[in-house]
Amino acid sequence: MKQGDEAGSVPAYFLSNHEGFLGSIKNFTEDFVVSEIDSNGQNVRTAQALQRPGCAFSEEDNVELKENAHYSVPQDTDGSSEWGPDTPLPSLGSFDLDVILGQSVSEDLEQFVLTLREKKQVGLELSLGFFSDKHQRANVHRAVRHRFPFLMTVTIQPEIRVREDPDYRELARLVKEDEAEDFFRFIDAKVRGSSYTFGPDDNKEHRTAVHHFLNRRFGKLVETKSFSNQGMTAISVRLRDHGKPKKRTAEERKEEDLYTAFTLCKENLETLEAISYMAAALGVLPSDFTYAGTKDKRAITFQSMVVKKVSPQRLKEKAAEFEKRGMRLSRIRSVGEPLKLGRLQGNHFDLVVRNLRPHGPVDEHGSGADVHARLAELVEEAVENVKRRGFVNYYGPQRFGSGQSVPSDRVGLALLKENMVSAVHLFFTPDDGDDPQNLAKKHFLQTDNAKEALAMMPLSKPRERLMLRALNRYGGGPDGCVQAWLSLPHSMRVFYPHAYCSRVWNEAVAHRLSTMGHCVRQGDLVWAQTGQNQTEDTGGTSSRIHVVTYEDEQAGVYTLGQVLLPMPGNTVKYPENAMGTWYQEQLARDGLSDCRFRVNSLKLNVPGCYRPLLAAPRNFSYRLQRAAMEGGGGAAGEMKQSSDSPYLTLNLDLDSSCYATICLREIMKCDP
Known part of the structure; x- marks a missing residue:
């Protein structure tokens, strides 16, 4: 198979061998629009939202945000807990x-x-x-x-x-x-x-x-x-179950059962960043917001959300304030329950790829019509290939903090090794540039003065500010660094171990396909039940996993699209073939031979999950056309496009936890 360039933690192995083409995405914000497809199969991008300029849905980061109890379960002498587990409490830094x-x-x-x-x-x-x-x-x-x-x-x-x-x-x-x-x-x-x-x-x-x-x-x-x-x-x-709680009024008791749903349209904002701001403005905890999945920052995104203890009227009163921060709210209404993570069928993407050109040198003597015809052939071959065969279901670059000097998976590895000081220093490693965020990071690493670095850190960087505040309060030693990580909401700090496990999964699938081929092999893993349409199982339910037998392999019972690989964790089963050995050796190389995938000091538990080797787009359409206007405006650093340069529009649906950038990567045979 044709190899592409290595990009971060995404391997260079492709499924198909078409030639592909070059191009760029996200030149303009409106070039990457993503709309959530809810559990009923409905696109959450409503007519009301469409009438407003500049809002749609972005690609999913797929960070598993499953909360764990913050405190240990008290056990009676018989091993049972009479009162049950202690209550998870909100993160220390939930309010800025x-x-x-x-x-x-x-x-x-x-x-x-x-x-x-x-x-x-x-x-x-x-x-x-x-x-x-x-x-x-x-x-x-x-x-x-x-x-x-x-x-x-x-x-x-x-x-x-x-x-x-x-x-x-x-x-x-x-x-x-x-x-x-x-x-x-x-x-x-x-x-x-x-x-x-x-x-x-x-x-x-x-x-x-x-x-x-x-x-x-x-x-x-x-x-x-x-x-x-x-x-x-x-x-x-x-x-106690009876009596009046301290300082709890009748209005507060009524608020406990109050849920308001809405569609959030955001632009150039992370999901958690948007939630942090809305929570501060409404006087509630970020944990009072629930959602089906997180969305990419560099895009226009539509997603469903539910907030607890806030009335529809109160939310409408804040709509104008939110709009100034790049968030538009629509379909605000009362509902009876919060929204559960993963309660969606997938995402719909409306994408534009600009500055198209073939791989390799372009014939200077060829006419524009010749180049356009050549591109049309390349695009048709690539799209039809991916429609028919799908693509390798890698976790995308945003899973690892694309563009950062230190990928998130390295921070996650340090956390799994419980090296808290190293993890903090990796987290604060600056990127290139002298913007305020990087200057604050450099100052902290050079001086260990968290207070001065906090004063330099922009208000738009909530994670960095929360950690610096905790480091100033508790010090920069091992215990202080533990408190710094605990200052982040659970969903933020668990992102880093998950990033490491995702990197291992990406390397595993590339190794599996390149060394064992595209046929189902004895010892591979598949779902035990038939008729399942799961893209990822975050519960690590090994009892539902079937190990492919020799008879299964000879009879061709399963297809490559049904094969699963585990993301490392403490509840998953590993393949019973050469891939099982590969996992053991990889974890040993990273110093995790004895890792239990729990970080008790940070209240983190990583159960692992199963993820299909392949993914496939649905409702896929495309159109190759020439630019109708001169490119301009947009965010700083965006590329311009000449009026006669061809561009490609793509419209497709993907299952939840699948990445549009990875689908494009298979189509184009490069990192878009």
Whole structure:
């Protein structure tokens, strides 16, 4: 097969042997438009959204964002948990106080917290400013309590003042400070029937003191008990199912069951970046937003979302503010439940490939008509080949942070090795250029001064800001770096181990096809049940996997399109042929021979998944035409196209977790 150039973590092995052609994508924002296809098979790009300029859907990053519990499950002596698992709590950095309070007041608040801890003074207060809008005041109260659960916020209308919670000070004398923080965050979450467990404590008198304090200060809200497991004793606290939760009004209780669905059209924004901004503006947590899949940044994208605790009217009031940030909301309506990750059939792509030309030198004496005819032949051959045979189902470059000097999979490998300091330094490795983001990264790596780097980091970089804030607070040692990673929402930090596992999968599929051919072999893996149409199984359900037998191979029972390869994890089964050995050797080369694919300190679990070797486009159409106008405008650095230069439009559907850029790569035999 014809080989292409290596691009990041995407191997250079192709499925078909047509010649292909050269070209470029994403020259203009409107050249890459992606619309989600929901679970009912409907394109979410509505007529209302189409009437507005510049919005459609982009290619899916396919980051599995499945949340895991933030705390260990308390086990009784018989191995069962009477109260069930502890409740997952929101990430420490879910609110960006720089956005909510302004950078100056946010810095004053950070200094106020440091003063409280260093001087251990009582009675200190700080004014956060004057807020005339009640929604804005509610936003400030929630954000400050969530970020600093040991603080009390008091409204003396319209001013908000903050001081240390005396109950926190008393509890912090009895348990570790981080446990006291987590307990107050658990109390503030107000999830009825939920539980929180303190660390092991073999001192009975000390446990009694903790029980007495909790019952005296929170007895109407919680109940406590001690339990033993493998000789260790700890205290578990459960929020009562009856009684009024602390500070929880009737309006707040009503909000708990309030869900509003909408279609988000975004341009030049990551999904998580858009959610972070909307959450800050609405005074809710980013985890209150649910969606079926994340979408690419460099595109116009349409996707379904649901937000909890926000009414349709409240969302409509913020629509104009969101539009200024490149987000348009439509089809705003009440629904009865959140949206589950993966609840979609796929994505529809409307793509434009510009600056088309054949591979190799162009005949200078040939006419424009000759070149156009040659391109027409190349395009037809390539498209028909991919229609018929499909393409290798690689994870796309955006899975690994395309354009970054350090791919995300290298950060993920460091996290799986639990080398937290190295992972932080890799995360902050600057790219080429002297833009503010890279200058801030360089400053941090050169000086280890997280506070100064934070002041330099743009507000549009929430991940970097959250980590720098945590590094400033906890230091740059191993423990501080753990806290820095924990400051990111779970969906962000799990992205990096998944990127590493995706890189291994890409290399595995290229090795499988190049060394074992395009026939199904004994020991390959396929789905056990017939009639399944799954593109990826993120649950690692090995019981549903069938190992191809010798008889299956001889009878030709299965096709190459049915063969699966596992993405590494702790629940997957590996092929029972040469590919199983390849996985073992690859993980050993990366220093992961004994890896359990769990990072307990970061609350990360990587179960793995199964992914088909091949993917195929549906409803595929294309058109080769000459440019009707001079290219211009668009984002900085976009290429211009002359009026007589041909361009190619493509319209196609892909299953969820499949990449349009990878389909184009197979068509063009190059990285578009």
